[in-house]
Amino acid sequence: MRAVVCREFGGPEVLDFCERPIPQPGPDEILVKVRATTVNSADWRLRSMSLPPGFGPLGRLAFGFTRPRNPVLGSELAGDVVAVGSRVSAFKPGDAVFAFTGSGLGCHVEYRCLAANGAVALKPPDLSYAQAAALSFGGATMLDFYDRAALRAGERVLVNGATGTVGTAAVQLARHFGAHVTAVCRQERADLVLSLGAHRVIDRESQDFAAGSTAYDVIVDTAGTAPFARCAPVLAPRGRLLLVLATLAEMLRSPWNTLRSGKRVIAGPAAERAEYVHRLRDLACARHFLPVIDRTYPFDEIRAAHEHVDRGHKAGSVVVEIEPGLWKTKASAR
Numbered sequence: 001m002r003a004v005v006c007r008e009f010g011g012p013e014v015l016d017f018c019e020r021p022i023p024q025p026g027p028d029e030i031l032v033k034v035r036a037t038t039v040n041s042a043d044w045r046l047r048s049m050s051l052p053p054g055f056g057p058l059g060r061l062a063f064g065f066t067r068p069r070n071p072v073l074g075s076e077l078a079g080d081v082v083a084v085g086s087r088v089s090a091f092k093p094g095d096a097v098f099a100f101t102g103s104g105l106g107c108h109v110e111y112r113c114l115a116a117n118g119a120v121a122l123k124p125p126d127l128s129y130a131q132a133a134a135l136s137f138g139g140a141t142m143l144d145f146y147d148r149a150a151l152r153a154g155e156r157v158l159v160n161g162a163t164g165t166v167g168t169a170a171v172q173l174a175r176h177f178g179a180h181v182t183a184v185c186r187q188e189r190a191d192l193v194l195s196l197g198a199h200r201v202i203d204r205e206s207q208d209f210a211a212g213s214t215a216y217d218v219i220v221d222t223a224g225t226a227p228f229a230r231c232a233p234v235l236a237p238r239g240r241l242l243l244v245l246a247t248l249a250e251m252l253r254s255p256w257n258t259l260r261s262g263k264r265v266i267a268g269p270a271a272e273r274a275e276y277v278h279r280l281r282d283l284a285c286a287r288h289f290l291p292v293i294d295r296t297y298p299f300d301e302i303r304a305a306h307e308h309v310d311r312g313h314k315a316g317s318v319v320v321e322i323e324p325g326l327w328k329t330k331a332s333a334r
């Protein structure tokens with residue numbers, strides 16, 4: 001099978017296709033023929049070692065010194081089960097599934113083994129493989145942050161950076177949980193966030209949300225431009241600031257800011273729980289949460305997908321569609 005490997009840290013040119021044996025599922029695993037995967041902001045960060053300020057040394061310790069320790073990137077997939085291990089009863093060959101491997105990565109491949117009791121669920125029948133592949137990265141991140149914030153119906157939520165993968169999930173899920181949602185984005189994307197359920201839009205290029213008089217119960221920052229000092233004046237008493245993207249210094253200051261203000265700062269990596277994938281499936285089946293897809297690329301053009309993600313202005317997710325066998329057919333025709 002073909003896999004995309006990252007030879008060293010750098011631009012999209014460090015990615016190469018290589019041939020690997022199709023893995024065999026263990027007794028508790030399923031083997032999935034991958035139909036679609038995504039290139040997301042985590043793939044960009046890991047491929048290029050572009051980490052938020054302060055995380056450089058820690059990042060290399062965790063992810064590798066000169067190249068990613070796990071050279072096959074990709075944390076989301078959708079595809080078909082083609083084999084199951086001897087102890088698996090939850091899935092059978094032919095089932096369409098989607099999965100989130102999170103920091104385990106390894107989804108930029110034609111076949112992937114997954115623990116049957118891990119973050120994998122049946123694909124919502126009404127969703128394409130491309131849509132199902134794009135459900136988890138933003139969705140699971142925001143389920144975790146909203147859980148930690150104990151978001152309640154009727155609260156006022158502001159999402160700064162509302163049009164990326166995490167932002168579009170933040171808007172939809174806040175609306176689903178019954179919040180009043182304000183989205184901060186470029187004016188040209190106002191229609192998109194309104195269609196996702198935002199009640200109000202602030203143009204990030206002409207207005208400063210932090211200079212307004214509205215107080216928010218929860219502020220979500222996916223852009224890294226809303227640290228505590230900026231948000232504090234517009235955070236309600238007992239408000240929560242969710243720093244999906246934060247510098248190391250901002251993260252380390254979080255407990256102190258929480259202690260002295262009574263307003264909670266919640267930062268750090270989202271927990272990866274299998275349960276989130278099942279919740280996302282239910283939400284997608286009920287059409288309460290659907291991924292936004294910016295562009296779709298064929299597997300052969302995965303470098304171009306990375307180039308697009310690198311620009312940092314995608315609206316929702318970038319999907320890569322995989323058609324096993326196509327490349328071999330083309331090669332043998334040459």
Ligand SMILES: NC(=O)c1ccc[n+]([C@@H]2O[C@H](COP(=O)([O-])OP(=O)(O)OC[C@H]3O[C@@H](n4cnc5c(N)ncnc54)[C@H](OP(=O)(O)O)[C@@H]3O)[C@@H](O)[C@H]2O)c1
Binds near residue numbers: 041222223244269
């Ligand atoms: N803590 C965690 O566990 C966790 C999990 C997932 C992701 N993340 C981090 O969260 C960040 C967002 O991830 P993503 O996948 O959603 O990225 P993404 O899809 O690339 O989206 C980035 C968003 O930021 C917006 N943006 C850029 N500059 C901005 C500014 N100055 N003011 C307001 N908005 C701005 C972009 O909108 P425009 O198009 O208007 O520029 C876009 O909507 C990444 O840095 C990622 O590493 C953290």
